[in-house]
Amino acid sequence: MTNLKQCSQQDVANFLKFANDIVDKARDIARHYYRQSKKQWTKSDNTWVTEADCAIEEMARVRVKEQFPDHDFFGEEYGDTTSERQLKWCLDPIDGTMAFVYGLPTFGVLIALTENSEPIVGIIELPAMKERWCGARGFTTTWEGQPCRTNLDRSLTDTAVFATSIDMFSDEERELFNRVSLNARERRFGADCYAYGLLASGYIDVVMEADMKAYDLMALVPVDEGPGGIITDWDGKPIKLDSGKQVLAAS
């Protein structure tokens, strides 16, 4: 790392404002293509990529480079910068591209800033729903500008466990997921990143997922920790840039 001095609260506030400006533009791009464009392709891992993913990531990369030429950038579509600078932006231009392709409104835009590999700013934006959660170290998480709080009233046996799909787990992981989720009141699939926002706002209580990448994960941490949620890997360790693919979030 080039500089280990921690960002000030004012720095964090400025980065959050900058991230919001990028997401404003990303919302417009996503809404422009949603249910309109048939230009989509399959990547080598058999997942989707669309015109919207590419346009959003290109826009964000250009803006970060202009504004913060000394920051790193890791995006889903165009990869990771190889340097090890103190600050790195992580972007999933469309999280839930499957939902996006099939016209479902649960897809999102995820952007985060990491400092020495710890996420300090995160935004979960739902373009189709026009809903946005913003989290940052030292700040209260907000939903559409209003402060959020998680729900502390429900036990596991009285609530649902969320995951995007039963197919996101390896056989071994599925066994563990089943052990947790079949002890809950019920389980629910298909919420994508929306689940982590709904957790910050107190609507849901547990999300347990696997097969995540760093650009999927970083934005979730400040959003869910801000209002008192706990978000770690399956071993209970903090989520950082070099974490594994698993995440467990709870109110």
Added chain:
Amino acid sequence: MTNLKQCSQQDVANFLKFANDIVDKARDIARHYYRQSKKQWTKSDNTWVTEADCAIEEMARVRVKEQFPDHDFFGEEYGDTTSERQLKWCLDPIDGTMAFVYGLPTFGVLIALTENSEPIVGIIELPAMKERWCGARGFTTTWEGQPCRTNLDRSLTDTAVFATSIDMFSDEERELFNRVSLNARERRFGADCYAYGLLASGYIDVVMEADMKAYDLMALVPVDEGPGGIITDWDGKPIKLDSGKQVLAAS
């Protein structure tokens, strides 16, 4: 049945207009309670019922009784009228109550009219999204007033199979569901009734579900058949009031 004369096109048009009026009011009620009310209870089958379910069904029952005292009514919350009149309204006041309870926008309102047990009018309304699909015998299905068409370009290996949850199937049903869905490009859970609307509009191609009730099923048929979709039980038989719990819809 009291009268086997088939309803005219004008009758059907009038019934569709009446159903739309009910759904206008249902949309307002659902939006009033969505993410606002914590008044929800567990039914004997361990599923949810909320203030919104009850308020919508009460409103619809009253209106049908006022306007069409000689029609039957079958609603999720307050049951079935026992007579066997020619025309019966079927209402699921909140389809996807689990989604509704956890603050997810994929819940819907489903209303249908059956004639001699065949669905002739159906509406799928998504209150959180303000989206509505209307279908009726002899009419083109519409989404927000615009005509729909299904997508005929994709094969099973190039598309997704949708279901609300892997947990909706019995062991035997799950085996068959897996056989179909694991031969598709991918599968997707959690769309509730939204999937049948998205199919009518050409965004998705296959929905395969089980554990459905008549009030879940009836509205889907006119919506998906209108733009050329095929919707049957798993044996390929037409969906009627006395069909089983399984449904297979395809573009």
